[in-house]
Amino acid sequence: MKLSEIAAHINAELIGDGATEIHSIAALEQAGPGQLSFLSNAKYLQEFESTRAAAVIVPKGVESDRLTLLRSKDSYYAFAQAMVLLHGHRRHPHVGIHPRANVDPTATIGENTVIYPGVFVGPRARIGRDCILYPNAVIYDECVLGDRVIIHAGTVIGVDGFGYATHAGVHHKIPQAGNVTIGDDVEIGANCTIARGALVNTVIGAGTKIDGLGMIGHGATIGPGCMIVAQVGIAGSTTVGKYVTMGGQVAITGHLTIGDGATLAGRSAVMTDIEPKATVMGMPAMPVSHARRVYVAFSRLPELVDRVKRLERNAEPPSDGDDKD
Amino acid sequence: MKLSEIAAHINAELIGDGATEIHSIAALEQAGPGQLSFLSNAKYLQEFESTRAAAVIVPKGVESDRLTLLRSKDSYYAFAQAMVLLHGHRRHPHVGIHPRANVDPTATIGENTVIYPGVFVGPRARIGRDCILYPNAVIYDECVLGDRVIIHAGTVIGVDGFGYATHAGVHHKIPQAGNVTIGDDVEIGANCTIARGALVNTVIGAGTKIDGLGMIGHGATIGPGCMIVAQVGIAGSTTVGKYVTMGGQVAITGHLTIGDGATLAGRSAVMTDIEPKATVMGMPAMPVSHARRVYVAFSRLPELVDRVKRLERNAEPPSDGDDKD
Amino acid sequence: MKLSEIAAHINAELIGDGATEIHSIAALEQAGPGQLSFLSNAKYLQEFESTRAAAVIVPKGVESDRLTLLRSKDSYYAFAQAMVLLHGHRRHPHVGIHPRANVDPTATIGENTVIYPGVFVGPRARIGRDCILYPNAVIYDECVLGDRVIIHAGTVIGVDGFGYATHAGVHHKIPQAGNVTIGDDVEIGANCTIARGALVNTVIGAGTKIDGLGMIGHGATIGPGCMIVAQVGIAGSTTVGKYVTMGGQVAITGHLTIGDGATLAGRSAVMTDIEPKATVMGMPAMPVSHARRVYVAFSRLPELVDRVKRLERNAEPPSDGDDKD
Structure with missing residues (x-):
């Protein structure tokens, strides 16, 4: 494909020769003739300077004496479009439901949905159209998936919520009568666990993306449009607003509300409601500007202790022993 | 079913009309005529005031001018009983071992145990009666499950413990000759990993409940009667006593002893033995009353630094420059 | 097997009667006649004093009046060799690829590789010889495993990296065109998730061992020779050097470099590059000697606050009210 065609397709400004033929995309260090590359991060400027790529997708403002550039206002999106154009999404080895x-015979599966071997879909579950269920994903009874949902291998949707009533030393299991309802265009990574609610449904809103090994508790409501990185744990009955972003290993306790557009930095431990658009980090999670000062002070604590010791020494009325030192 | 019958069954005090017919249970906000609801948490008093439920299960002391109440000393247990009465536990789409x-032909499976498709039960494993093994659960060779054990989808029991002897730059695998032995009435959530011991068995005591994505290391002994929330990691050879409660993402290092009845708050990092009945939290885990003071001081660290700075400034002998300020 | 033969095989010094017959290995507390045991940890000296084992493998320097000893410079390695000799590795219930x-017909599988039921191996994947893929492991398309690789149950290799370009409120999926390439002698525990790269491959170097529920992000490079304990999360594009050791629940953010031979203590949150051979701990991860002082000061924070309060009180000019106290 000609570079000029790619530039037109991804809506990028072409600086250089548009007649160059491009067959694939590669990282700056690996790219060679016939390959397009991408400057994703200022950390990689050195690789940019020395790349042998035929052309490079760059953000506005980046220049080069020697390289052909595809310059874009949203260079990451431009890169994504080029990836789809040149590499495409996975082609599945079979169509429809693998034998x-x-x-379950009472489940319904939408048109054009691909179900890999080892997947389990329980009684009365409803799966939309154009979905992909990767090998060994498990959908418990009654759960509902919208259209174009992708569930990666080993992920479990609709497992019983962790609900017990402890009475006379016995933990009595509470039937979990809700389901899990997943909106359109959701993608969930490998080996996640999404629990069903006891009374209300657990809801994953449209367009939300959840990375691997995530745990969503019973009766939680997430999204739409959230981005949730790996190993996050969200406890039961918590409500996460629209377009919330979470870094890896975040934990949120139960019965909280996370406002729309909030950002929770990796490893945050969230134990209170979070305001819309707030950015928090730390354990416990604090507004990020405060948290940064807290963690700087934290890492200098031994020095602070020494300073307090010095103040104490100076404040003491001189004793005989001290006088002699 | 008549409300009076439900009240009798769950041993609750009926305040209002016992003749009302109830067909199901719903959350306060969703409940309507013919539905029973449940006040679980003081956070939901507003929903309680406005609910359209036919009746509400409440703890002792709660009153209402307008609602029919089922009042119980242990209202959460009463709710659990009502859920079993009205909704029941899951009905499985098949009985016995799914084809x-x-x-493995050398494994033994007790009467009335349900084994879903995709489950693996290895050589010489022994599964008790009335168990449920959900889709794609894996029981390695020689492991033993008691009666009424529930293993959710994707959980792996008896994987090799993480044991290697490093010699001359090579990590040599140590055969893990122990098994995993699970007591009666244990329930383990989805995608957990319970490792077998090298020499001794890993033991999960009767009635213990473990939420999804938990990791139990080789040779650990847990319970009986423990409640372990999601994403907990317990390292090898640690002994957890009876009726210990752990919040989500707790980590416990190896070779420790956690006393009976202890409570480990979510995200605790436990690096020392814990006394019976102690409640700990934090990283590192500390007794909770102390930990609360530590974390309050922690979140005010920038202010403390400023106070120390001020003390230092005041303690300084006045210099010419300072005099002029 | 005679003790003298075992001593010769594991290259240990025999102190006592070499003619004793040994049939198996057991922990100090459980061991009886005919059993060899092992002193693994100074914590177990009491069990060592009272063991009924026929003989005990011990490190240099350990003596006993009453026990037959197998003394070794590297006693853990000696124990590992004895375990292999007396117990051996798992014998699989079948050979080759389970029906x-x-x-996938386009995948290639090396000689003598054991593939359990429920395993999925995708198009064009290449698996080396003498590998073991335990039940329900999933290898996505194009991934490459070396020889003698062990993948435990439920682990997913080659799931799509968490890559989206957000444009006009929509998270657009970026095709993940790289694969996962795993070196010889790697072992990966149960229910892990190893994501494929977008442009470059995710690489797990030879001899690296990863415990259960670990998450390796897209485009990361690990090892060779690393030891990574359970529930670790390593974000995309991070490079982990040779022989790096990580405790449980460690988190590493993306685009970092962890030097050869570094040690990351359990629960460390690594947000900067780490020097070769450095040992770090804490959140954020700090050099261990500094971190120890920080955490000691942290756990004494309430006391520090009191000391500052006292200094402030003493520094105040005496007021009328204070005079009267």
Whole structure:
């Protein structure tokens, strides 16, 4: 494909020769003739200077004496479009429901949905159209997936919420009568666990993306449009607003409300409601500007202790022993 | 079912009309005529005031001018009983061992145990009666499950413990000759990993409940009667006593002893033995009353630094420059 | 097997009667006649004093009046060798590819590799020889495993990296065109998730061992020779050097470099590059000697606040009210 065609497709400004033929995309260090590359991060400027790529997608403002550039206002999106154009999404080895998937006869599966072997879809579950369920994903009974939902391998949707009533030393299991309802265009990474609610449904709003090993508790409501990085744990009955971003290993306790557009930095431990658009970090999670000062002071604590010791020494009325030192 | 019958069954005091017919249970906000609801948490008093439920299960002391109440000393247990009465536990789409489960011919399976498709039960494993093994659960060779054990989808029991002897730059695998032994009435959530011991068995005591994505290391002993929330990691050879409660993402290092009845708050990092009945939190885990003071001081660290600075400034002998300020 | 033969095989010094017959290995507390045991940790000296084992493998320097000893410079390695000698590694219930494994016809599988039921191996994946893929492990398309690789149950190799370009409120999926390439002698525990790269491959170097529930992000490079304990999360594009050791629940953010031979203590939150051979701990991760002082000061914060309060009180000019106290 000609570079000029790619530039037109991804809506980028072409600076250089548009007739160059491009066959694939590669990282700056690996790219060679016939390959397009991408400057993703200021950390990689050195690789940019020395790349052998035929052309490079760059953000506005980046220049080069020697390289052909595709300059874009939203260079990451331009890169994504080029990836789809040149590499495309995965082609599945089969269409429809693989004979070794285990789909209950009372479940319904939408048109054009691909179900890999080892997948389980329980009674009365409803799966939309154009979905992909990767190998060994498990959808418990009654759960509902919208259209174009992608569930990666080993992920479990609709497992019983962790609900017990402890009475006379016995933990009595509470039937979990809700389901999990997943909106359109949701993608969930590998080996996640999304629990069903006891009374209300657990809801993952449209367009939300959840990375691997995430845990969503029973009766939580997430999204739409959230981005949730790996190993996050969200406890039961918490409500996460629209377009919330979470870094890896974040924990949120139960019965909280996380406002729309909030950002929770990686490893945050969230134990209170979070305001819309707030950015928090730390354990416990604090507004980010305050948290930064807290963590700077934290890492200098031994010095602070020494300073207090010095103040104490100076404040003491001189004793005989001290006089002699 | 008549409300009076439900009240009798769950041993609750009926305040209002016992003749009302109830068909199901719903959350306060969603409940309507013919539905029973439940006040679980003081956070939901507003929903309680406005609910359209036919009746509400409440703890002792709660009153209402307008609602029919089922009042109980242990209202959460009363709710659990009502859920079992009205909704019941899951009805499985098949009985016994699904033809697509992979059960080794040398394994033994108790009566009335349900094994879903994709489950693997290895050589010489022994599964008790009335168990449920959900899709794609994996039981390695020699492991033993008691009666009424529930293993959710994707959970792996008896994987090799993480044991290597490093010699001359090579990590040599140590055969893990122990098994995992699970007591009666244990329930383990989805995608957990319970490692077998090298020499001794890993033991999960009767009635213990473990939420999703938990990791139990080789040779650990847990319970009986523990409640372990999601994403907990317990390292090898640690002994957890009876009726210990752990919040989500707790970590416990190896070779420790956690006393009976202890409570480990979510995200605690436990690096020392814990006394029976102690409640700890934090990283590192500290007794909770102390930890609360530590974390309050922590979140005010920038202010403390400023106070120390001020003390230092005041303690300084006045210099010419300072005099002029 | 005679003790003298075992001593010769594991290259240990025999102190006592070499003619004793040994049939197996057991922990100090459980061991009886005919059993060899092992002193692994100074914590277990009491069990060592009272063991009924026929003989005990011990490090240099350990003596006993009553026990037959196998003394070794590297006693843990000696124990590992004895375990292999007396117990051996798992014998698999079948050879080759189980008929209920799902191996794409375009995948290649090396000689003598054991593939359990429920395993999925995608298009064009290449698996080396003498590998073991335990039940329900999933290898996505194009991934490459070396020889003698062990993948435990439920682990997912090659899931799409968490890559989206957000444009006009929509998270657009970026095709992940790289693969996961795993070196020889790697072992990965149960229910891990190793994501494929977008442009470059995710690489797990030879001899690296990863415990259960670990998450490796897209485009990361690990090892060779690393030891990574359970529930670790390593974000995309991070490079981990040779022989790096990580405790449980460590988190590393993206685009970092962890030097050869570094040690990251359990629960460390690593947000900067780490020097070769450095040992770090804490959140944020700090050099261990500094971190220890920080955490000691942290756990004494309430006391420090009191000391500052006292200094402030003493520094105040005496007021009328104070005079009267």
